[in-house]
Amino acid sequence: MVRPAQFGFNKETAQNNYFQQNVVDGTVAEKAVKEFDAFVQLLKRNDVDVTVVQNKPDPPTPDALFPNNWFSSHITGELVLYPMYALNRRLERSPEIIEFLQRKLNHRKLVDLTHWEKDGEFLEGTGSMVLDRHKRIAYCCRSPRTSEKVLSEFCSRMSYDAIVFDAVDKEGNPIYHTNVMMSIGLQIAIVCFESIREEIERKKVTAALTAAGKIIVDISLEQVTHFAGNMLEVKSRNGTPLMIMSSSARNALTLTQETTISTFNRIIAPDLQTIETVGGGSARCMLAEIFY
Numbered sequence: 001m002v003r004p005a006q007f008g009f010n011k012e013t014a015q016n017n018y019f020q021q022n023v024v025d026g027t028v029a030e031k032a033v034k035e036f037d038a039f040v041q042l043l044k045r046n047d048v049d050v051t052v053v054q055n056k057p058d059p060p061t062p063d064a065l066f067p068n069n070w071f072s073s074h075i076t077g078e079l080v081l082y083p084m085y086a087l088n089r090r091l092e093r094s095p096e097i098i099e100f101l102q103r104k105l106n107h108r109k110l111v112d113l114t115h116w117e118k119d120g121e122f123l124e125g126t127g128s129m130v131l132d133r134h135k136r137i138a139y140c141c142r143s144p145r146t147s148e149k150v151l152s153e154f155c156s157r158m159s160y161d162a163i164v165f166d167a168v169d170k171e172g173n174p175i176y177h178t179n180v181m182m183s184i185g186l187q188i189a190i191v192c193f194e195s196i197r198e199e200i201e202r203k204k205v206t207a208a209l210t211a212a213g214k215i216i217v218d219i220s221l222e223q224v225t226h227f228a229g230n231m232l233e234v235k236s237r238n239g240t241p242l243m244i245m246s247s248s249a250r251n252a253l254t255l256t257q258e259t260t261i262s263t264f265n266r267i268i269a270p271d272l273q274t275i276e277t278v279g280g281g282s283a284r285c286m287l288a289e290i291f292y
Contacts, residue, residue, distance in 0.1 A: 001036070001039075001040060001050060001051070001052050001053070001065070001067070001286060001287060001288070002052075002053050002054075002055050002064045002065050002066075002067045002092075002097075003033070003036055003037075003040075003052055003053065003054045003055060003065070004029070004032055004033060004036060004055055004062075004064055004065040005054070005055040005056055005057040005061075005064070006029055006055075006057050006060055006061075006062060007028065007029045007032035007033070007062055007064075007065060007275070007278070007279065028274060028278055031274040032065070032274050032275050032278070032279075035270070035271060035272050035273070035274055035275050036065060036275070036286070038270060038271070039270040039272065039283070039286065040052055042268060042270050043244075043268065046236055046240075046242060046266070046268055047236035047237045047238060047240070048234060048236055048237070048242065049237055051290065053094070053096070053097055053100075059088075059091045060088065060091075061088060061089070061091050061092050062088070062279075063086075063088075063089055063092070063279060063281075064092050065275065065279070065286055066127070066279070066281045066285040066286060067092065067097070067286075067288040068125050068126045068127060068179075068284070068285060068286075068287060068288040068289075069082065069084065069089065069092075069124040069125040069126075069127045069128075069177075069285070070082055070084060070089070070090075070092050070093050070124075070125060071093070071097070071098070071101070071125060071288060072125050072126050072131075072288070072289075073101060073105075073107060073288070073289060073290045073291045073292070074107075074133075074158070074291055075133075075291040075292075076109075077106065077107060077108050077109045078107065078109040078110075078111050078158065079098070079101050079102060079107035079109065079110055079111070080111040080112075080113065080125075080154070080158070081093060081098075081110070081111070081112045081113060081114050082113055082114065082122075082123050082124055082125045082128075082150075083113055083114050083115075083116040083117040083121060083122045083123060083124075083147075083150060084114075084117070084122060084124060085122045085124065085144060085145045090114075090117065093114070101290070105290060105292040106292055107292070111154075111157050111158065113150055113153060113154060116147065116149070116150045116153075121147035121149050121150050122144070122145050122146065122147055122150065123145075123146055123147055123150035123151055123154060124145045124146070124177065125288075126179060126288075126289075127145070127177035127178070127179050127281075127285060128140060128143070128145055128146040128151075128177060128178060129146075129151070129154070129178060130178045130179050130182045130183065130184055131160070131184070132184045132212060134186070134212075135212045136158075136159060136160045136161065137160065137161050137162075137163060137208060137212070138151065138154065138155060138160045138161070138162045138163070139162075139163050139165075139178055139182060139184070139205065139208075140162060140163070140164045140165075140178055141164075141165055141166060141167035141174070141175055141177075141178045141181065141182075141195075141196075142164060142165070142166050142174065143174045143175065143176050143177070144174070144176070145176055145177065146177075146178070148162075148164060151164070163204060163205060163208050165196055165198070165201035165202075165204065165205060166196070166197070166198060166201065167181050167192070167195040167196050168195055168197060169195065169221065169224065169225075170221045170222070170224075170225065175195060175224075177285075179229070179230055179284050179285070180224060180227070180229050180230055181195045181219075181224050181229040182229055183229060183230070183231040183232065183233070183284065184209075184214065184233075185214075185231075185233035185241070185243065185264065185265065186233060186241065186264075187213075187214065187215060187264045188214060188215045188216070188217060188260065188261060188264055188265075189209045189214040189215070189216050189217070190217045190219060190228070190229055190231055190261070191205065191209070191216060191217070191218060191219070191229070192218070192219045192220065192221060192223070192224050192229055193205075193206070193218050194218075194220055194221045195221055195224065215260065215264075217257050217260050217261060219253075219257065222252075223249075223252045223253070226248045226249055226251070226252035227245070227246055227248055227249045227252075227276055227282035227283070228245070228249040228252045228253060229249075230245065230246070230249060230281070230282040230283060230284040230285060231243055231244060231245040231249065231283070231284055232244045232283065232284040232287050232289070233265060234287070234289070240266060241264060241265045241266070242265055242266050242267075242268050243261055243264075243265035243266070243267050243268070244268050244269075244283050244284065244287065245267065245268075245269050245282070245283050245284075246269060246270060246271070246272040246276060246282045246283045247269045247270060247271045247272070247273075248272070248273065248276060248282070249269065249282065249283070250267060250269040269283075270283065272286075
C-alpha cells in the first residue's frame with residue numbers, strides 16, 4: 001500500500017473515470033491520509049501482513065495510493081510492470097518499490113510491458129484485469145485503458161487465457177477498469193452482469209466462472225456506483241480468508257449477497273468516502289497483492 005503525499009482530483013484520469021468528482025475542499029488530502037491510515041490499522045488488526053510505502057510529494061502523483069495499476073506480483077517470481085494511460089500515473093513506477101520487490105522478495109523475473117505506452121496502448125494491471133490466479137484466466141472489459149494487444153502479450157508471457165468483453169456504467173459509458181464491476185475469490189465471484197449488455201459475452205463470462213467452480217454473486221449497476229464490485233479476497237497470516245471492500249460497498253449489498261460472501265470470507269470494510277469520491281477508486285484499488 002502507498003501512503004499518499006498529495007492526494008487530490010486527477011484531471012488526467014477523469015477523462016474516462018466517471019466515478020471521480022472534483023470536490024472543492026481544502027481538506028481532501030488530509031481526509032484521504034486519515035482514511036488510508038485507518039484502513040491500514042484495520043487490516044493489521046485482522047492479522048493481514050501489510051507493507052506501507054510513503055509516497056513522495058515530488059513529482060506530483062495524486063493517484064499514487066492505487067499501486068495495483070502499475071505492477072503485479074506473482075507466486076512464480078514475476079514482477080510485471082504495466083503501461084499507464086495518464087502521464088502523471090507513469091511517474092508512480094517507483095524505483096524504490098521495484099528494487100524492494102526484486103531484491104527483498106525475490107521477484108527475479110521482470111516482465112516489462114511499459115514499452116506499449118509509446119504506441120498509445122495501455123493495460124493498467126489488476127485494475128484492467130481481474131485475475132483468477134488459480135485457473136490462470138484474465139477477465140478484461142475493453143476500455144481506453146485496456147488494450148487487447150497488451151493483454152495478449154501479458155497472457156503469452158504469463159501463461160494466462162483471456163476472457164474479454166464490453167462493460168458499461170449506468171450512463172452507457174465504458175467501464176474504465178474491470179475491477180470496478182468484478183472480483184474473483186477462491187470460491188466466489190462478484191460480477192455485475194447488468195453492465196455486460198451483449199448476451200453472448202454474458203454467457204461467456206458465466207460459463208468460465210461456472211467451469212471454475214465459482215459461486216456467483218450478481219450485483220447491479222446501482223451497486224457498482226457504490227464500488228460493490230471493487231473487492232479483493234486476501235488471507236490473514238493464519239490463513240483466514242477475508243473479503244476487503246469499502247463501507248460504502250458493504251452498505252450497498254443486499255442481505256442475501258452479504259450472507260453469501262460472509263459464508264466464505266470475513267468482511268473487512270473501511271470508510272473510504274473521500275478517496276472514493278475524489279479518486280474514483282476504492283478498497284481493492286489501494287491493495288497491490290504481494291506473492292513470495
